[in-house]
Amino acid sequence: MSSLSNMSAEEISELLDEYGIKHGPVVDSTRNLYEKKLKEAMAKGKKAKPSPDKTFYREEEEEVTYVYRTPAKSEDVRDRTYMRSRPEWTERELEHSASYSGYSRSDYKGRNYDELSHESPKYTKEDFPTYGQDAPKAPKSSRLIPLWVQFLCFLAVAVFLYLVFSSMESNEPLKVIE
Amino acid sequence: MSSTSQKHKDFVAEPMGEKPVMALAGIGEVLGKRLEEKGFDKAYVVLGQFLVLKKEEELFRDWLKDTCGANAKQQERRRTSSP
Numbered sequence: 001m002s003s004l005s006n007m008s009a010e011e012i013s014e015l016l017d018e019y020g021i022k023h024g025p026v027v028d029s030t031r032n033l034y035e036k037k038l039k040e041a042m043a044k045g046k047k048a049k050p051s052p053d054k055t056f057y058r059e060e061e062e063e064v065t066y067v068y069r070t071p072a073k074s075e076d077v078r079d080r081t082y083m084r085s086r087p088e089w090t091e092r093e094l095e096h097s098a099s100y101s102g103y104s105r106s107d108y109k110g111r112n113y114d115e116l117s118h119e120s121p122k123y124t125k126e127d128f129p130t131y132g133q134d135a136p137k138a139p140k141s142s143r144l145i146p147l148w149v150q151f152l153c154f155l156a157v158a159v160f161l162y163l164v165f166s167s168m169e170s171n172e173p174l175k176v177i178e
Numbered sequence: 179m180s181s182t183s184q185k186h187k188d189f190v191a192e193p194m195g196e197k198p199v200m201a202l203a204g205i206g207e208v209l210g211k212r213l214e215e216k217g218f219d220k221a222y223v224v225l226g227q228f229l230v231l232k233k234e235e236e237l238f239r240d241w242l243k244d245t246c247g248a249n250a251k252q253q254e255r256r257r258t259s260s261p
Contacts, residue, residue: 024232029217033231033241 004035012038186255194221204255205246212246224256 004012009026012034016023019041026034182190186203194201199221200210218224231237235257242256 022232022234023237024230024234027230029227030230030241033237033244036244037240 004038182258183255186258189221190258194225197221199224202256203258209246216245218245228257 004015007015009031012026012031013023015038016026016034019038021034021037021041023034023037024030183203185201189197189201189203197220198210199205199213199218200207202210202221202224205213213219213224218227227241228238231241238257239254
């Protein structure tokens, strides 16, 4: 990584975008500030890398949904693991060979499909800590709204509708439906 | 927001025009000198810097901290001083 002071204004601007730092034009009076911000961001350990956010995001999401879906459907799991291994392969190859990526990749490819469905709960739990190191906010940010909140909202809407129904004066509409 | 000082009220009472940077609330002798050394000799230049930072408060705060070593409260006064 070339030193920040040697970079052109456009390069600094691009770097700031990569780290998700809101910024204005890189001019004489602002350059110093942005260089310091970039140094801080880099020291914090590369929260946003050049690779597109979407791929990274999808990885985390797949990781989490895997835990939820395995007991329910086995077909889904196959699709997900298949989809997951391919982008993961290309993405990890491009980026860096962190220990966790090697671990997860080799394990997924090596195992049999049947074994996967049984052992997945254990596996993903082990995987979480290592994943967590590299992307501390990953497990939480995989869903915009956590699953339990969604269930709660659904229940609330259902209860509300039931109350509306039951408090209607005539019972005829209910009978018609049934 | 915390109560404003007399200096702040004086500053916002009229357009800043050519007021020096030390007229800004929270900028006294020491900080004003540091700003002037860096070329920010008038209040409107500091306003210009705020605008160049796209009116981002946090960025402006960081810039002020770097440039003249102002603490958080002084920076807030500066920000609210500008229209």
